[in-house]
Amino acid sequence: MITLDDLVQEVQGLAPLPTAAAKLVQILAVDEAEVGTAVEIIRFDQALTASVLRYANSPIAGAYYPTNSIKDATIRIGLGKVLEIAISSHVREPMGNALPEYGLGEEELWTHSVASALAAEVMLRDHKMAIPQLSFAAALLHDIGKLVLTRHLDPAIQGSIRRLTTDCSMTYYRAELEVLGFSHADLGAQISERWNLGKDISRAIGTHHEVETTPGPVADVVRISNLAAKTVGSGLGFEGMNLEADAGACERLGLDRSGFERLSADVAVLLRDIQKSHS
Amino acid sequence: MRHVVGVGDMKLSANAGDIVVTHALGSCIGLAIHDQSAQVGGILHFMLPVSSVNPDKAKANPYMFADTGIPAFFKEAFKLGASKRIIKIKIAGGAQVFDDKDFFAVGKRNQVVTRKIFWKNNLMIEREHVGGSNSRTLYLEIGTGRAWMTIQGQEIQL
Ligand SMILES: [Fe+2]
Ligand SMILES: [Fe+2]
Numbered sequence A: 001m002i003t004l005d006d007l008v009q010e011v012q013g014l015a016p017l018p019t020a021a022a023k024l025v026q027i028l029a030v031d032e033a034e035v036g037t038a039v040e041i042i043r044f045d046q047a048l049t050a051s052v053l054r055y056a057n058s059p060i061a062g063a064y065y066p067t068n069s070i071k072d073a074t075i076r077i078g079l080g081k082v083l084e085i086a087i088s089s090h091v092r093e094p095m096g097n098a099l100p101e102y103g104l105g106e107e108e109l110w111t112h113s114v115a116s117a118l119a120a121e122v123m124l125r126d127h128k129m130a131i132p133q134l135s136f137a138a139a140l141l142h143d144i145g146k147l148v149l150t151r152h153l154d155p156a157i158q159g160s161i162r163r164l165t166t167d168c169s170m171t172y173y174r175a176e177l178e179v180l181g182f183s184h185a186d187l188g189a190q191i192s193e194r195w196n197l198g199k200d201i202s203r204a205i206g207t208h209h210e211v212e213t214t215p216g217p218v219a220d221v222v223r224i225s226n227l228a229a230k231t232v233g234s235g236l237g238f239e240g241m242n243l244e245a246d247a248g249a250c251e252r253l254g255l256d257r258s259g260f261e262r263l264s265a266d267v268a269v270l271l272r273d274i275q276k277s278h279s
Numbered sequence B: 001m002r003h004v005v006g007v008g009d010m011k012l013s014a015n016a017g018d019i020v021v022t023h024a025l026g027s028c029i030g031l032a033i034h035d036q037s038a039q040v041g042g043i044l045h046f047m048l049p050v051s052s053v054n055p056d057k058a059k060a061n062p063y064m065f066a067d068t069g070i071p072a073f074f075k076e077a078f079k080l081g082a083s084k085r086i087i088k089i090k091i092a093g094g095a096q097v098f099d100d101k102d103f104f105a106v107g108k109r110n111q112v113v114t115r116k117i118f119w120k121n122n123l124m125i126e127r128e129h130v131g132g133s134n135s136r137t138l139y140l141e142i143g144t145g146r147a148w149m150t151i152q153g154q155e156i157q158l
Helices: A004-012 A019-030 A035-043 A046-056 A070-077 A079-095 A108-125 A135-141 A145-152 A155-167 A172-180 A184-194 A198-206 A217-231 A247-253 A257-278 B055-060 B066-079 B106-120
Strands: B002-004 B009-013 B019-025 B029-035 B040-046 B088-093 B127-130 B136-141 B147-151 B154-157
Touching (some): A004 A145, A004 A184, A019 A035, A019 A079, A019 A198, A035 A046, A035 A070, A035 A079, A046 A070, A070 A079, A079 A108, A108 A135, A135 A184, A135 A198, A172 A184, A184 A198, A217 A247, A217 A257, B002 B009, B009 B066, B019 B029, B029 B066, B029 B106, B029 B136, B029 B147, B040 B136, B066 B106, B088 B106, B088 B136, B127 B147
Parallel strands (some): B088 B127
Antiparallel strands (some): B009 B040, B019 B136, B029 B040, B029 B088, B136 B147, B147 B154
């Protein structure tokens, strides 16, 4: 049987985050408004510069007039979005792979991750909720543990998980914990630590299926983002809707029932627009 | 031809050789309708029960919501020659997350609102496979009206 320690070894072997992303995390952890330093970091990375400008000028960012200034672009989209873009370039390819052990086809994990990040974005921009900038990156990465764990879910393990979910009506996450002793959330937190994403993001990823207790607002945003992303039909796989929802997260963030449904509708429309623009 | 219906969308067809399919029905509901004599049918995949949460979005995306999507879907089916008396209605989806406070009751509410709409319009749901927590895929064969779905790799006739 595999252990979390074995997999932590594997996580240590993952390529580190691009320099720009690692530095942006540090800035965001200290002071969210330090745009000047951020601009220097972005400028140093040509690919990131191009991506930030492209996004800032897209209709999805609500661009009213074009800009080719990195500073303007950064202010327009916010440092949290810049960080998400920087991390995206690093995880885009592996997250586009199929995860058959989770019942996820090609692009499904990626779409789910994008939908989750979009949910965080909509909360901040359209619902004017006071949510931390780090939430976007955390939402994008919340299921990254599946990427490493998937290869180790042999048919015996899958069978045990399925039995617990169908016969004992356990949630997929609880069944994973029961069978393995740890979950994709724990592994995701390990990856986040390996990438030095800081305690807010690591804890948010590590507890994204927990209810009742919360390590803080980033974690609350991630829980709701995951649910909104599921509601729009992304990343269902074998887990489906078989998860516990944390209503407390909504209450703490000041989102009511219809607010959650409005959020889901907004995410569905944005997601479709993004998919259209890419095809 | 095989038509794939996305979330918040619908597809109707009068081509006997067509198959309409919709994937990733979690809390969403897939509604399959079929008129055997007119050989018209299709699938609507809506996501949320009521459009009042977002009237602007509902105008541009009526198929996103049950209350705007179902009437619009039937209207289009009637245009293609389907008749209210003959039409057969089947639904699948409406899965629900675990939430003792019913805060995220989208799956349940989708079911309730759907029933209400059909009841008000004197229409009967012929077959359904709803609830639980698993994801479903719904299929409809236009030539025969045969509808079926898959859930956890299992095929079930509707
Ligand atoms: Fe998860
Ligand atoms: Fe997720």
